[in-house]
Amino acid sequence: MILVTGGTGYIGSHTVVQLIEAGHDVVIIDNLSNSKLDVLDKIQEITGVRPLFYHIDLLNMDDVERVFNQNEIKAVIHFAGFKAVGESVQIPMAYYQNNITGTLNLCMIMDKYKCKNIVFSSSATVYGLNNISPLTEDLPLSATNPYGQTKLMIENILKDIYVSDDEWSISLLRYFNPIGAHHSSLLGENPRGIPNNLVPYIAQVAEGSLEKLKVFGDDYDTIDGTGVRDYIHVEDLARGHILALNYVFKHKGVEAINLGTGNGSSVLEVIKAYEKECGKAIPYEIVARRAGDVDICFANPQKAKDLLKWEATKTLDEMCRDSWNFMVTTRKS
Numbered sequence: 351m352i353l354v355t356g357g358t359g360y361i362g363s364h365t366v367v368q369l370i371e372a373g374h375d376v377v378i379i380d381n382l383s384n385s386k387l388d389v390l391d392k393i394q395e396i397t398g399v400r401p402l403f404y405h406i407d408l409l410n411m412d413d414v415e416r417v418f419n420q421n422e423i424k425a426v427i428h429f430a431g432f433k434a435v436g437e438s439v440q441i442p443m444a445y446y447q448n449n450i451t452g453t454l455n456l457c458m459i460m461d462k463y464k465c466k467n468i469v470f471s472s473s474a475t476v477y478g479l480n481n482i483s484p485l486t487e488d489l490p491l492s493a494t495n496p497y498g499q500t501k502l503m504i505e506n507i508l509k510d511i512y513v514s515d516d517e518w519s520i521s522l523l524r525y526f527n528p529i530g531a532h533h534s535s536l537l538g539e540n541p542r543g544i545p546n547n548l549v550p551y552i553a554q555v556a557e558g559s560l561e562k563l564k565v566f567g568d569d570y571d572t573i574d575g576t577g578v579r580d581y582i583h584v585e586d587l588a589r590g591h592i593l594a595l596n597y598v599f600k601h602k603g604v605e606a607i608n609l610g611t612g613n614g615s616s617v618l619e620v621i622k623a624y625e626k627e628c629g630k631a632i633p634y635e636i637v638a639r640r641a642g643d644v645d646i647c648f649a650n651p652q653k654a655k656d657l658l659k660w661e662a663t664k665t666l667d668e669m670c671r672d673s674w675n676f677m678v679t680t681r682k683s
């Protein structure tokens with residue numbers, strides 16, 4: 351049995367689908383703070399299997415223990431956490447409590463039940479502001495906001511756990527910019543309120559619920575002056591987790607691994623790709639830079655290729671197409 355925390359969330363749900371398709375039994379823990387129960391119906395519709403679900407909070411250790419008591423968990427893929435950078439600046443204590451305490455509770459119960467295999471959702475945010483892309487895993491790490499701090503701290507906690515007990519097998523997956531949706535259009539990202547991230551924002555402009563995109567700066571040292579990021583299809587990202595899971599089953603230790611395509615796209619390139627896929631113009635205006643943004647951020651994905659035999663395969667056009675199809679399907683239902 352594989353435990354997926356945050357398994358009804360955006361990346362978690364796509365990963366659960368692929369775990370089931372790969373023949374794994376899956377149990378999900380989620381407190382539904384940022385996802386909905388009907389995701390389970392969609393997973394069932396895609397795979398024919400309804401994963402076991404516990405509506406519990408990682409902050410409640412007794413509840414977490416109950417899951418381990420009732421199931422033979424061989425490994426954990428740990429997605430559960432808060433993830434909005436801006437919000438983390440407003441309510442840092444909630445972020446530290448949820449992300450750090452939630453992870454510590456999980457690891458303590460894992461240890462108690464001798465389940466020592468974990469794949470953790472880290473982020474390219476741990477590379478901070480001063481490294482030059484393409485980013486490799488051995489670069490110095492730093493964080494510029496409480497959300498990023500939690501990722502960095504959890505990486506360090508997991509490294510310390512391995513130092514204390516070399517029976518652990520830990521994969522720290524550093525995601526770049528996940529976008530897109532399941533090719534069935536049944537799963538995708540549906541943020542509450544006004545989206546903070548580029549592609550969910552563009553999707554809502556295309557659909558008509560937002561008037562126009564604000565492009566944060568056109569004076570960066572990039573191809574067209576707008577920020578460059580490594581956008582990765584969420585299904586490619588999910589597949590990385592299946593391979594990371596196979597890896598942790600075979601290798602003890604701690605490995606940080608980038609999951610990105612190795613290619614950067616500018617904001618204007620993303621707008622253009624999205625316009626092509628949705629068949630509409632995306633109105634936008636250039637505004638001031640957003641505080642804390644770097645000009646260019648993309649991965650060197652070689653380590654994932656070497657260790658996991660993983661490579662991203664989907665193009666920016668496919669990511670935009672799947673995002674748009676999901677938006678259309680969601681608005682209809």
Ligand code: NAD
Pocket residue numbers: 355356357358359360361362379380381382383384385406407408409428429430431432433448452471472473474525526527528
């Ligand atoms: P998401 O918000 O869609 O999924 C996270 C899930 O965890 C949600 O379903 C939420 O309800 C659940 N959750 C949160 N706190 C919980 C708790 N205490 N107990 C139980 N469940 C809890 O986010 P996502 O985009 O799928 O991201 C998954 C992970 O990947 C997060 O840890 C995030 O920080 C990390 N990550 C995401 C991105 C991105 O751009 N989406 C980039 C880098 C890293």
Ligand code: UFG
Pocket residue numbers: 433435473474475476525526527546547548549551563564565566567576577578579617640643
């Ligand atoms: N952007 C705009 N307008 C918007 C939103 C974004 O111009 O309304 C620009 C940004 O300035 C940036 C690019 O679009 O150049 C991408 O911005 P996102 O907010 O979509 O993504 P970020 O790269 O800033 O951050 C994301 C996650 C972080 C994570 C990081 C690395 O939000 O949590 O990727 O994984 F840490």
